[in-house]
Amino acid sequence: MTEQDIVIIGGGAAGFFAAINAAEMAPDAKITILERGKEVLSKVRVSGGGRCNVTHAEFLPKELIKNYPRGQKELRGPFHTFMTGDTIAWFEERGVELKIEEDGRMFPVSDSSQTIIDCFLREIQRLGIRLCVKHAVQEIIQQEDRWEMKTSQGDFLAEKVLIATGSNPKIWKLLENLGHTVVPGVPSLFTFNIQDERIKDLPGVATIASVKVVDGKEQSEGPLLITHWGMSGPAILKLSAWGARELSDRKDFEVEINWQPESTSEEVLEALLELKQAYARQHPSKYAQFNLPKRLWQKLVEAAGIPATANWADLNKGQLSELAGQITKGVFKVSGKSTFKEEFVTAGGVDLKEVNFKTFESKICPNLFFAGEVLNIDAITGGFNFQNAWTGGYIAAKAMSGR
Secondary structure, eight states: OOOEEEEEEOSSSHHHHHHHOOOOOOOOOOOOEESSSSSSOHHHHHHHHTTTOOEESSSOOHHHGGGGGGGGHHHHHHHHHHHHHHHHHHHHHOOOOOEOOOOOOEEEEOOOOOHHHHHHHHHHHHHHEEEOOOOOOOEEEEEESSSEEEETTTTEEEEEEEOOSSSSSHHHHHHHHOOEEEEEEEEEEEEOOOOOOOTOOOOOOOEEEEEEEEESOOOEEEEEEOOSSEESSHHHHHHHHHHHHHHOOSSSSEEEEEESSTTTHHHHHHHHHHHHHTTTTTTTTTTTOOOOHHHHHHHHHHTOOOOTTTTTGGGOOOHHHHHHHHHHOEEEEOOEEEEOOOOOOOOEEEGGGGGGGTTEEEEETTEEEEOOGGBOOBBOOOHHHHHHHHHEEEEHHHHTOOO
16 A cells, blocks of 8 residues: 555646645655546646636636636635736746736647646656556545545555545545535536527627526626537637526527627617618618628528518618517527537536635545535636636645645
């Protein structure tokens, strides 16, 4: 049996970050990372389309927490300890410079997730952290003052254990056996499958829109991307995150789209009446209005029942009202959801009431710590899930090293 001071279960972002920080804070500690697969940091590799969306340029804790449908209240304190600025400094101290994009997402200047992976692998080698791949944890046994981990390739004994396995049902089951409550996992970030003539043949078209679930409370606003299978983009993903649990059991539902989110139906109708006066002899579909992509505008005009041969002057108020409705209150039927496979995010995990967020230690099992998505914490897309991993990993490392 291998004896260690600290064992990290999970070779992902939170696990590596915790291990590196713990080793720096307690240089004499013997630390091991156990990873069930043959590769580590796989989620880092695919994040942000292979560029790794490290964090988000939001520097106020009270604003940052607004991006977490679950964990908002619990993360306020931790973000005052380790925040976005600390993340940027941490990576820069290790030779990785980050950049801010227009939407606030932050990536390595190299635009490659390999830069982050190389940084982590270099650091664990420098600090003498042991990495064991193909070590699936099968049992976690609480002894008097130690933790015993039985894995597929041997047993380990440690004074302190950090669980950083993400949304792993097998580990959740082991934690339930130790007395923890686990909130069942459901998909958190997903796109909408929609078959509708109004968006048919428009894959790749993107615009700003507001989206809300018909007969539900969930709504969001932001860039919306039309895809081969329906709708995606930040507006849809944000809605899916906030409505994850409510929509988990609903395969079919309807959403209302406002392609002009700053305007009401009445305001758009008024604008259309003005267009009728100003461009009486023009065909409505010839020139897109309201800064909408031309092909989308043409589809909405068609959906309003306006003939391609009609001029603005030919349109009556009923037709203009129908067009205003298509622009601001178009209802689309969602028939299923698609998830981001490797970048999959889950709502669910260890009940937050059972965790001390000053240390990320279990309130039920002393010397058992958590970081990342193993907890019932998840965020909208944009680097926020990684920031949760960095913050939890850092604070847990501080507690485990006795700092």
